[in-house]
Amino acid sequence: MPDVHDCLIVGAGPAGLVAATYLARFRRRIAVVDAGASRARWIPTSHNCPGFPLGVSGDALLQRLREQAESFGVDIVRGCIVSLQRGGDGFVAHDDAGRAWHAATVILATGIVDRLPPVEGGDAALEAAVEAGVLRLCAVCDGYEATDERIGVLGPAADASRHADFLRTFSRRVDAIDAEAARGLRCDATSCTVAFEDGSSREYDTLYPVLGSDAQSGLARGLGAAVDGEGALHTDAHLQTSIEGLYAIGDVVSALNQIAVAVGHAAIAATAVHNRLPANPR
Numbered sequence: 059m060p061d062v063h064d065c066l067i068v069g070a071g072p073a074g075l076v077a078a079t080y081l082a083r084f085r086r087r088i089a090v091v092d093a094g095a096s097r098a099r100w101i102p103t104s105h106n107c108p109g110f111p112l113g114v115s116g117d118a119l120l121q122r123l124r125e126q127a128e129s130f131g132v133d134i135v136r137g138c139i140v141s142l143q144r145g146g147d148g149f150v151a152h153d154d155a156g157r158a159w160h161a162a163t164v165i166l167a168t169g170i171v172d173r174l175p176p177v178e179g180g181d182a183a184l185e186a187a188v189e190a191g192v193l194r195l196c197a198v199c200d201g202y203e204a205t206d207e208r209i210g211v212l213g214p215a216a217d218a219s220r221h222a223d224f225l226r227t228f229s230r231r232v233d234a235i236d237a238e239a240a241r242g243l244r245c246d247a248t249s250c251t252v253a254f255e256d257g258s259s260r261e262y263d264t265l266y267p268v269l270g271s272d273a274q275s276g277l278a279r280g281l282g283a284a285v286d287g288e289g290a291l292h293t294d295a296h297l298q299t300s301i302e303g304l305y306a307i308g309d310v311v312s313a314l315n316q317i318a319v320a321v322g323h324a325a326i327a328a329t330a331v332h333n334r335l336p337a338n339p340r
């Protein structure tokens with residue numbers, strides 16, 4: 059007989075880690091499998107994360123959330139879930155090491171992957187620009203930090219224009235840049251410079267690429283779960299997808315991509331999962 063968990067949590071970013079803490083505290087048998095690429099690890103310092111008035115880095119936040127889950131006995135296994143099927147009364151998943159995971163319920167907390175522009179100097183230069191805060195990926199998160207700066211918004215014309223309007227809350231100097239017209243991007247510790255096809259260039263204190271993202275919803279889509287136009291999962295008020303017993307939380311859900319939202323999703327979904335499982339009286 060397979061070892062059947064009450065719940066398999068796929069992903070250990072803020073959403074998955076908080077769901078793990080809740081379910082462990084509900085005394086449920088859970089498994090957490092994580093590929094180790096949380097979007098939060100990109101955050102140099104977040105200033106809108108509740109409870110951190112002096113700000114918190116993404117790495118420090120993940121470490122704290124992980125320690126909290128582990129303090130209730132959660133074991134976070136490094137791996138990537140590559141398939142998910144219905145099996146028995148629940149689900150069976152397989153990871154990239156060939157392990158099978160059986161669970162009555164599944165919570166997907168797999169996030170999204172940002173589409174990023176090529177930066178002169180490659181991935182290392184791009185990461186350094188994000189770390190320096192000259193390349194930012196989330197205007198809701200850190201538009202405030204760009205107050206009164208020269209801001210560029212790079213993307214398909216309509217998206218760039220819409221995001222530029224949003225960023226006008228923070229600065230009068232906001233350009234929408236049609237990605238079709240851009241020919242290169244160079245960033246250093248203090249600014250990003252966009253080169254254009256006519257040979258000109260413009261320097262920005264902060265550049266926001268708005269090239270979209272890829273929702274990591276493939277496992278759910280494989281089971282026929284409903285998604286929005288961008289591949290993010292539709293859920294009900296308890297964060298259950300259109301597949302019975304399959305829940306989704308955090309950025310992979312069609313909602314605002316924020317830590318506070320991911321954490322709220324986690325609390326709701328974990329409680330719903332606990333309440334649907336057979337009672338576990340002391």
Ligand SMILES: Cc1cc2nc3c(=O)[nH]c(=O)nc-3n(C[C@H](O)[C@H](O)[C@H](O)COP(=O)(O)OP(=O)(O)OC[C@H]3O[C@@H](n4cnc5c(N)ncnc54)[C@H](O)[C@@H]3O)c2cc1C
Nearest residue numbers: 069071072073093094095096097104139169199308309317
């Ligand atoms: C530069 C930057 C700055 C940001 N600043 C802020 C901020 O200041 N405030 C704020 O609220 N938000 C901020 N955000 C957004 C925030 O990081 C996300 O909203 C948050 O990380 C979402 O959490 P999540 O758990 O849903 O997804 P993630 O944190 O992305 O975690 C998903 C996890 O699932 C794993 N995974 C994916 N697929 C699989 C699979 N098949 N098998 C196993 N594991 C899998 C991934 O490896 C990853 O570890 C920022 C994002 C970026 C990029």
